[in-house]
Structure formats: C-alpha cells, structure tokens
Amino acid sequence: ETGVTQTPRHLVMGMTNKKSLKCEQHLGHNAMYWYKQSAKKPLELMFVYSLEERVENNSVPSRFSPECPNSSHLFLHLHTLQPEDSALYLCASSLRRTGLAVNRWDTQYFGPGTRLTVL
C-alpha cells in the first residue's frame, strides 16, 4: 500500500466502550499528526509526534490517548467518549525539519479518515 491508511473507516461506539484508531504511513515521513474535523468547524490539530516523541498536545481531553510505537504507525486510543466527540478523525504525516524556514517539504499528507459516532 502507498500513502497514508487509516482503520477502521467507520466506528460506532458507546460512551463506556474502549476502542482504538490506527494510522499507517508508507511515505518515509518522520512526523505524524491527529486532527479532528467536526461539522461546521475547521480542522483542529490534536497531537503531533516526531520521531515517536509527542511534541504537541493541543489541550485535548485525557479520554483521547495517542501512541506512536514507530515512525510509520500512530494510534488514537479512545475511552469514555462523549457524544460531542463524534467527528471525522484524520491522520496525516510529513517530514519534520526543525529550525528551518517553511517550504513544500513540510506538506502534510492525509489518510482517508475514521468517521466516529459516539452514542
């Protein structure tokens, strides 16, 4: 497979369930990202991992727990979610070059997303 893949594509869960979203990138990138896209709101950055180290946590509730075991895989563990957490969750990857001016190599490539519904 090429690009960025995400599984599952659709997920319905109850508020007491525990589930995980998986993301895998085949682009040789060293940074991975989780974004949340809610209806009628801009995409919101949730987490950034660079070289398996979390470098950004954008005030996300602790019921979302990310994990990055290596530079190709990213997980988002979900537990005791609320109905307002229903959204499209998008994973992205890029090259991360610290201390350099922004250029086209910073382009983030996205997966197809997981559409999450919390009942």
Add this chain to the structure above:
Amino acid sequence: AQKITQTQPGMFVQEKEAVTLDCTYDTSDPSYGLFWYKQPSSGEMIFLIYQGSYDQQNATEGRYSLNFQKARKSANLVISASQLGDSAMYFCAMRDMNSGGGADGLTFGKGTHLIIQP
C-alpha cells in the same frame, strides 16, 4: 483572531468554467507556507498545491494555480476548466512558525463547498 479566512461557504459553477476560491491569511512570521486541500465526500484530504512566502512566482500544478498577493495576504486558488469531479470541499491552510497548533500544525480555514454543474 482567525488566521485563515475563506469567505465563500458555497459556490455553484458551470462545468468548463474557471473557478476562483478565496483565501486570506494573517501572520506576522516572514516564513510561512500556504496549502490548498480538496476534500471529496469520501472524507480524504487531498493535497493540491503549495505556495511559500519567499516564492517569487505563483505556484501552478496542472489545472490548479495560486494567485498569491503577499501584500494583501491573499492566496486564492484558481481551477481552470472545471470538471464535475472537482465538486468537493476546498480548504486553505497555513503553516508558520507560530501556528495555532504549534510550530508543526496546519491552521485551516472553514472551507468552501464547490459544486460543479453540468
């Protein structure tokens, strides 16, 4: 303050016509990048085109071009000869060294829903 503004929530365009999607941005950083993405109903965000703040020429990628007016802080996407398959949401995004989500995050606009009519 909103960093990326897309003022057109929706647009209807006849097939084969050219389309301009507006995007204005706000940053005080001299180094920044502007990105346009297309999101069909399937959900995937597809990268279209990039424009860097130091680029001397407007970016072009096939039927996509970027009308970059740095002094006005605008980066409008132009799609030439529109096709039915161009119907989708289009998002303008920016990365600067002080992005709202940290130095690595992209800040997105609210998007424009483009519908191409036969």
